[in-house]
Amino acid sequence: MPNEPRKSKLITQSVTGICELVGFSAPTLGGGHGWLQGQYGLMADQVISARLLLPSGELVTVSEKTYPDLFWAIRGAGHNFGLVMEWEYRVYDDNAPLWSYEIFIYSGDKLEALYEEANRLLRDQPAELVHWGYIIKVAEVDPGHPVLWFGIIYNGSPEIATRYAKPFHDIGPLSVQTGQGSLHDLAVVTFQDADGPGCAYGMTSLRYPTGLKSYNVTAVRQVYNEIDSTFRKVPEIAGSFFLLEGYSTHAVKAIDAASTAFPHRDDNILVTSYVMYAPDSNIDPIAKELGEKVRKYLLDGSEDPEHLRAYVNYANGDESLQAIYGWETWRLEKLKKLKAQWDPKNTMRYYVPIEQNINWF
Numbered sequence: 001m002p003n004e005p006r007k008s009k010l011i012t013q014s015v016t017g018i019c020e021l022v023g024f025s026a027p028t029l030g031g032g033h034g035w036l037q038g039q040y041g042l043m044a045d046q047v048i049s050a051r052l053l054l055p056s057g058e059l060v061t062v063s064e065k066t067y068p069d070l071f072w073a074i075r076g077a078g079h080n081f082g083l084v085m086e087w088e089y090r091v092y093d094d095n096a097p098l099w100s101y102e103i104f105i106y107s108g109d110k111l112e113a114l115y116e117e118a119n120r121l122l123r124d125q126p127a128e129l130v131h132w133g134y135i136i137k138v139a140e141v142d143p144g145h146p147v148l149w150f151g152i153i154y155n156g157s158p159e160i161a162t163r164y165a166k167p168f169h170d171i172g173p174l175s176v177q178t179g180q181g182s183l184h185d186l187a188v189v190t191f192q193d194a195d196g197p198g199c200a201y202g203m204t205s206l207r208y209p210t211g212l213k214s215y216n217v218t219a220v221r222q223v224y225n226e227i228d229s230t231f232r233k234v235p236e237i238a239g240s241f242f243l244l245e246g247y248s249t250h251a252v253k254a255i256d257a258a259s260t261a262f263p264h265r266d267d268n269i270l271v272t273s274y275v276m277y278a279p280d281s282n283i284d285p286i287a288k289e290l291g292e293k294v295r296k297y298l299l300d301g302s303e304d305p306e307h308l309r310a311y312v313n314y315a316n317g318d319e320s321l322q323a324i325y326g327w328e329t330w331r332l333e334k335l336k337k338l339k340a341q342w343d344p345k346n347t348m349r350y351y352v353p354i355e356q357n358i359n360w361f
Contacts, residue, residue: 011093011094011097012091012092012093012094013036013091013092013093013094013183014036014040014046014089014090014091014092015032015034015035015036015037015040015041015042015043015045015046016032016034016035016036016043017032017033017034017043018033018034018035018186018187018190018192018245019187019192019196019198019199020187020192020193020194020196020199021194021198021199022313024043024087025084025087026079026313027043027313028043028044028046028047028075028078028084028087029044029074029075029076029077029078029079029084030044030076030077030078030079030262030311030312030313031043031044031075031076031260031262031264031311031312031313032044032313033245033247033270033311034247035099035130035153035155035183035186035247036155036183037247037248037249037251037252038125038126038127038128038129038130038247038248038249038250038251038252039127039128039155039248039250039251040090040092040251041251041252041254041255042252042262044074044075044076044260044262045075045251045252045255045260046089046090047071047074047075047087047088047089047090048063048088048089048090049061049062049063049066049071049087049088050062050063050071050074050084050086050087050088051084051085051086051087052067052070052074052081052082052083052084052085053082053083053084053085054081054082054342054343055081055082055342055343055345055347055348056342059085062074063088069334069338070338070342072259072260072261072334073261073334073335073338074261075260075261075262076260076261076262076263076312076325077261077312077325077335077354078261079348079350079351079352080335080339080343080348080349080353080354081338081339081342081343081348082342082343082348094183096128096155096156097182097183098155098156098157098180098181098182099153099154099155099156099180099181099182099183099185099186100153100154100156100157100158100160100161100162100178100179100180101151101152101153101154101161101178101179101180101181101186101189102151102152102161102162102165102168102176102177102178103149103150103151103176103177103178103179103189104148104149104150104151104152104165104168104169104171104173104175104176105138105141105147105148105149105150105173105174105175105176106147106148106150106171106172106173106174107142107145107147107148107174108142108145108146108147108148108224108228110148110171110172110173111148111217111220111221111224112217112221113171114133114148114150114168114171115215115217115220116215116217117167117168117171118131118133118150118215118246119214119215119217120167121164121167121246122214122246122268122269125246125248126248126250127248127250127251128154128155128156128248129152129153129154129155129161129164129248130151130153130154130245130246130247130248131150131151131152131153131246132150132151132153132190132244132245132246133148133149133150133151133243133244133245133246134148134149134150134191134241134242134243134244135147135148135149135223135224135227135241135242135244136149136241136242137231137238137239137241141174141175144232145228146224146227146228146231147174148224150168151189151190152164152165152168153186153189153190155183158178158180197239197241197276198241198274198276200276202278202279203276203277203278203279204275204276204277204278204279204280204283204284204287205274205275205276206273206274206275206276206287206288206291206316207272207273207274207275207291207314207315207316208272208273208275208291208292208294208295208316209270209271209272209295209310209311209314209315209316210270210271210272210295210298210299210302210308210309210310211264211267211269211270211271211309211310211311212267212268212269212270212271212298212302212303213266213267213268213269213302213303214268214269214303215244215269216298216301216302218301219297219298219300219301219302220298222294222297222301223242223294223297223298224242226290226293226294226297227240227242227273227290227294230286230290234283234286236277236278236280236283237275237276237277237283237286237287237290239276239277240273240274240275240276240277240287240290241273241274241276242271242272242273242274242294243271243272243273243274244269244271245269245270245271246268246269247270249265249267249268252265253265253266261325261326261331261335263309263325263326263327263328263331264309264311264326267309270311270314271298272311272314273290273291273294273295275287275290275291291316295308307322307323307327308320308323309323309327310323310324312324312325312352315351315352317352319352321354324352325354332354335354336354336355339354339355340355
């Protein structure tokens with residue numbers, strides 16, 4: 001029929017976030033990690049242009065050719081500059097629709113062996129592979145202590161996934177689950193779907209992110225012990241978990257770090273506590289102390305303990321602007337200059353604002 005829309009014969013895909021609940025625009029504005037970033041880069045790297053509603057009410061198209069400084073800023077610090085009404089975004093042919101995974105559950109005593117092996121994997125992790133871990137309470141597996149949940153997730157055949165997973169079998173897991181599916185299935189596999197624990201409504205949820213180059217196994221052990229001890233002392237927060245995201249970074253690092261406002265391209269791992277509990281003012285200081293402690297363990301054990309690198313989309317709000325927007329002096333200077341130019345009244349100040357002051361007039 002002449003009025004019927006043309007349908008592509010190709011199946012396409014693009015870089016999207018992990019968690020189903022947060023939507024598309026929000027993670028893109030802060031950089032946007034995803035399953036496909038090793039192959040194509042961050043979500044922000046896929047943006048060709050955006051229709052941006054400025055605080056003044058003006059609607060502009062930002063791209064490399066029009067308003068290039070604003071285009072730079074919205075890819076990593078975008079929530080400071082306006083509302084995106086429309087994206088022009090790169091998509092790719094889906095020539096490898098199959099994803100294969102092996103999910104391991106270990107007891108806490110396997111932590112050192114597990115994360116030493118994860119460090120070895122980091123040195124040779126291909127663009128198509130992600131490793132993903134939790135320190136989490138699973139009462140039916142171990143009613144007394146958190147377990148180590150660890151996934152090898154590969155965009156390709158199970159035979160290749162098994163090759164990368166083989167060393168993790170040798171550690172001695174309590175259980176192993178293998179499977180295959182599509183990109184859309186991964187949120188369920190990793191508990192990041194709309195029904196997953198991190199998406200529970202009505203809960204207090206605190207994150208304390210840290211970007212790392214590698215796992216300091218001693219520090220990860222300290223994290224585990226602190227979580228184990230706190231869960232037993234304060235069962236109200238035993239539904240919390242610790243998240244270790246090991247995306248591939250091949251395509252992320254292939255992009256000039258100065259070309260976007262996203263400042264953390266050198267990081268290989270993104271880790272964060274997710275302290276979650278029913279709202280309770282008596283628990284708030286305990287949760288805060290737990291989050292701060294485990295982040296300090298990891299930062300102190302990192303390659304650069306003086307410079308926290310905190311992913312803006314996970315930020316708690318107590319981090320310095322340098323930790324979130326970059327320690328290079330020019331980055332924050334450029335953002336502040338653009339903020340003064342395009343939002344002099346600091347209208348866009350709700351979340352981790354570049355400028356803290358409020359100027360109404």
